[in-house]
Amino acid sequence: MPSPAQRVMQNPLFAQIYEHLWRPTFTRLFSFGGAATEDYDRALRAYLSRPGERLMLDVACGPGNYTRLIADGLTGDGRCIGIDYSAPMLARAADTNQAARAQYIRADAHSIPFPDSTFDITTCLAALYLIPDPLPVLDELVRVTRPGGEVIVFTSVATEASRLPGVRQIAGLSGFHIFGEREIVDRLRAAGLRSVEQTITGQGQYVIGIKPDTPGVGV
Template sequence: MNLARKTMNAPALAAVYEHAWRPTMFYLASGRTTGTDRRDAVDTLRLSGPMKVLDIACGPGNFTKYLSEYLTRGGFVTGIDYSAPMLAKAATDNASPRVGYVRGDARTLPFADGSFDAVCCFGALYLIPDPLVAAREMIRVLAPGGRIAISTSFREDNLFGSAASMAASLSGLRAFDGDVFPKLFARAGLTEIDQRIHRFMQYVDATKPV
């Protein structure tokens, strides 16, 4: 397990992640606040009604519970994460009648094909081993007509981008070229693919055709 993954599995990080670590790190990387990211997630996933939603690498549930607040009775958000300390924090701080948490591996999701109306993974694909395998799993469990949304790292196609990527790799982080996920989504047959770049982060969403 590399340094980045060890850090994410540390109980000490779980204790400060939601209120200090994530807001600070993501603002530095993207210039966006947690509130902006959350509102954008609701919009891009088009949350409403009794939808079934999957939040991959949910951490302490700071997005998971928020997403559930935009669903009506019958709607439910499942948060899945590999880190036991993060999930323990989620169960304590972000419990809700329309939220549940599961420990699992994003590369082998324990759900049937087409189980969810919306699937998201915010700020984690650059940590996950075999991130493209994880992205394909997201598409597999997404129902026809459903929405998928990710935020992950972005590497500029220049010398600075190459240097930043090498520096990140020392701790186990990945920096992705801008065409990686749009191309993956297109090859999988997804439509309405949209990508937005904010500093060192990219936000990509799409629809699975009916």
Template sequence: MNLARRTMNHPALAAVYERAWRPALFYLASGRTTESDRRDAVSTLRLDGAKKVLDIACGPGNFTHHLSTALTGDGFAIGLDYSEPMLARAVADNTGPRVGYLRGDARVLPFADGTFDAVCCFGALYLIPDPIGATREMLRVLAPGGRIAITTSYRADNPFGDASRVVGGWSGLRVFDTRTFPDLFAAAGLVDIEQDVHRLLQYVSATRPE
């Protein structure tokens, strides 16, 4: 397990992740606040009603819980993570009537094809050992008409981007180029593909056709 993944699995980080670590780190990387990201997540995933939502690498569950508050009726959100300390924090801090948590491997999701109306992964694909395989699993469990949204690392096609790839590699972080995820979504037949770049992060979303 590389340095980045060991850090994410440490109980001490789970205790401060959403209170200090993530807000500060993501603001530096993107210039965006956690509140803005949460609002945009609900809008991008088009959440309402009785939709079923899967949040991959949910960490301590702050995003998962927020997504669940946009749902009604039989709608629910499941947060999946590999880290036991993160999930323990999620259960302690972010439970609710339409949210639940599950320990699992993003590369082999324990769900049938087309189970979810919305699938997301915010700020974690660069940590997963096989990020492309994990993304294909996200697409597999996405229902027709469903939305997928990810936030992940971004490198520009310039010397600074090359340097970020090298530095990321030292710590175990993958740094993705502009085309990786839009091309993956297009090859899978998705439509309405959108990509926004904010500093060192890219936000990519798409729809599976009916």
């Protein structure tokens, strides 16, 4: 049975308010008790939207808020493909975040419909915590990223605040998963990424890792 959070993602009204109302508020809430998630998000957006001819994949793209931003920075044959399994989110992306170098596909993040080693950068932002059985999605992100490419994840992380009695249980009831401090980093390393860097900003974590040219080489 879908969790409340999963049901919300299928709601056309939520798809409409997501980008400009929900996402900025949620990003701000993630800063609770720590460094400003908004500042890191701004830096990440600048990094992702820098000019260049890259093939990018935005997994669980929602209404295409990051897909469009990334696509607008690309040049030449560069493309950003957003995938999501919610039809209302993709309809919203088609309405509001079309761009010459953006494409949207309905697909499940557990089974990304692209061959191994396709993308220069693969992102999965603000989504893993909503996905039941999320860790195999990380393996998929690594699989479709080319050697030398990057995987970038933003998700939840356990902190002193979320370890307070009842917090994880209440979050769990709504379908929101709070990841252990090393869970994402360890899984990405096990999947083959190297130079994995984790930045914890309040209740959220940004994790960036590189897929080595030679499997198993690098720190």
